[in-house]
Amino acid sequence: MNFNINIDKYRNLKRSMEREMINLNPIQRAGVLPIESKKAIYEFWDGYSVCDYCSGRLDKIETPPIHEFLEDLSKFLNMDVSRPTHGARESKFIVMNSVCKEGDYVVLDSNAHYTSYVAIERAKLNYQEVESEGYPTFRIDPEKYKETIDNLEDSGKNIGLILLTHVDGNYGNLADAEKIGKIAREKGYPFLLNCAYSVGRMPVDGKKLNADFIAASGHKSMAASGPAGILSINDEFADSILKTSKKFLVKELEMLGCTSRGLPILTLMTSFPHVVERVKKWDEEVKKTRYLVKELEEIGFIQLGVAPKEHDLVRFETPILDEIAQKDKRRGYFFYDELKKRKIGGIKRGTTKELKMSVYGLSWEQVEYVVDSIKEIVKSSL
Numbered sequence: 001m002n003f004n005i006n007i008d009k010y011r012n013l014k015r016s017m018e019r020e021m022i023n024l025n026p027i028q029r030a031g032v033l034p035i036e037s038k039k040a041i042y043e044f045w046d047g048y049s050v051c052d053y054c055s056g057r058l059d060k061i062e063t064p065p066i067h068e069f070l071e072d073l074s075k076f077l078n079m080d081v082s083r084p085t086h087g088a089r090e091s092k093f094i095v096m097n098s099v100c101k102e103g104d105y106v107v108l109d110s111n112a113h114y115t116s117y118v119a120i121e122r123a124k125l126n127y128q129e130v131e132s133e134g135y136p137t138f139r140i141d142p143e144k145y146k147e148t149i150d151n152l153e154d155s156g157k158n159i160g161l162i163l164l165t166h167v168d169g170n171y172g173n174l175a176d177a178e179k180i181g182k183i184a185r186e187k188g189y190p191f192l193l194n195c196a197y198s199v200g201r202m203p204v205d206g207k208k209l210n211a212d213f214i215a216a217s218g219h220k221s222m223a224a225s226g227p228a229g230i231l232s233i234n235d236e237f238a239d240s241i242l243k244t245s246k247k248f249l250v251k252e253l254e255m256l257g258c259t260s261r262g263l264p265i266l267t268l269m270t271s272f273p274h275v276v277e278r279v280k281k282w283d284e285e286v287k288k289t290r291y292l293v294k295e296l297e298e299i300g301f302i303q304l305g306v307a308p309k310e311h312d313l314v315r316f317e318t319p320i321l322d323e324i325a326q327k328d329k330r331r332g333y334f335f336y337d338e339l340k341k342r343k344i345g346g347i348k349r350g351t352t353k354e355l356k357m358s359v360y361g362l363s364w365e366q367v368e369y370v371v372d373s374i375k376e377i378v379k380s381s382l
Contacts (some may be wrong), residue, residue: 022366025346026169026313026358030201030221034274037223037267044266051261056250058258058265059083069269076276077199077214079206079232081242083252084218084260084268088196089115091215091231094254095192096123096161098241104160107148107189109140109175111168116194125160128152137306138171140164142179149187162189166204167197171305172313172358174198181210190237196220197313199230200275201360202282212237218264223271228264278361285312288359288367295371299378304354312360321352324381338377344370 023029044050044064053063060067066084074082085091092115096106102124108116110129120127130148132138145162152159162184167174177193184191193211198204200222206214212234219226233241242252251257260268289309297303300320321335328334332350339347347355359367 021340021343021345022362022370023346024344024357024359024370026172026197026356026360027220028346029312029358029360029362031219031223031226032361033223033225033267034271036274037225037270040266040270041225041263044263048261050265057252058255058261064266064269066265066269069272073230073272074232076272077204077206077216077232078208079211079214080235081238082230082232083242083255084265085229085231085255086227086259086264087219087229088194088215088217089113089119089229090259091213091229092116092163092192092194093119093122094231094241095190095213095215096120096125098243098254099190099237100125100160101158104158105152106161106163107145107152107159108163109145109165109168111138111140111170111173111175112163112165113169113194113196116163116165126157128157136302136304137173138168138304139173139306140175140180142176142183145180146183146187149183149189159187159189161192162187163192163194166193166195166209167311167313169197169313171315172197172309172311173306174310177209177211185210197311201279201285201312203279206232206234213241218260218268222268222275225263225267228260228268230268285360286310288312288362288364289314292357292359292367292371296374299375312358313356314358315354315356317354318352320378321355324378325352328381334381335377338381339373342373342377344373 050064054061059070070082074080096119104125106120106125106127108127110131128148130144132140164175164177164180166177181191190212191210192213194215195204196217199216214232216230218224218228241254245251245253289312293303293309293314302317304315304317325332325334330337332352335352336347336349
């Protein structure tokens with residue numbers, strides 16, 4: 001049958017970013033797979049290959065050791081129960097849909113990812129933002145959470161959940177989760193911590209941070225092939241989150257039976273030893289990031305967000321690049337082009353006023369090469 005479709009364009013798709021270039025994209029740096037996971041892909045790339053020995057539920061599978069992995073992951077996060085999901089956004093929705101009633105308010109920070117808002121809307125909830133301190137730090141003050149909660153209570157609004165973005169994707173600010181979690185606990189509201197940019201990159205202790213739920217991203221921060229996520233729960237809420245179907249008794253409703261059923265869960269597992277070891281080196285990653293900031297500020301970059309940096313994601317204002325772009329015939333594309341010549345990628349094309357980057361997982365030699373390259377580009381373009 002002829003559908004008049006050119007199917008050749010789908011053959012032999014390639015991507016050489018990680019093989020040929022230094023990738024500075026913050027959304028990808030901590031998602032780079034170790035060699036062990038790349039080998040596992042070859043063994044499990046067929047659809048439903050993790051279900052060879054399934055007795056009805058994903059989290060109960062023992063070969064490959066998914067059940068044991070989820071128990072170990074809970075220990076790693078100092079939580080009680082964990083489940084794989086398709087991403088942090090699904091994890092957040094599952095919590096909202098389980099513990100909140102329609103029309104309840106979710107209190108969340110103004111640095112929250114768009115998926116937090118979409119999850120709220122899909123769960124038919126309302127929200128109240130806790131505003132940041134604004135330019136240039138965009139810091140979230142824990143006391144503002146308390147004020148926002150008090151104001152909602154005084155106006156008779158029902159609060160169903162407190163949500164905090166542990167590290168935001170705009171500025172890479174590390175929020176004071178322990179204090180905000182304590183406020184939520186004292187007020188008697190469940191506390192959801194969105195750790196899409198923290199779990200897998202840095203140490204995260206759920207109980208120390210007073211988290212009732214942790215939403216994590218496998219493909220963003222746990223060196224997994226996506227889409228993959230984790231939802232970790234404390235025992236107090238396990239029954240409401242993990243309730244099962246009345247008709248299919250073994251199937252958990254919020255998971256729609258089973259969630260991540262292929263390479264995402266396999267690479268989460270095979271990358272886990274790598275992730276456990278690398279979070280022990282978090283202090284070194286912060287040092288690299290602070291070095292990057294210090295060196296680039298010397299040539300006119302301006303770091304946005306809380307300083308000194310406590311996370312690898314950095315957002316810069318770059319007036320010096322914008323000045324050069326006004327004179328260069330390539331305009332805003334000059335910086336991207338010059339980086340590409342030096343085998344550096346991950347910066348958005350056409351961006352010169354502001355940009356984000358991360359050197360997470362790069363060697364010191366690579367970090368220094370990135371810094372020297374950017375300095376050279378600026379110096380030679382002025």
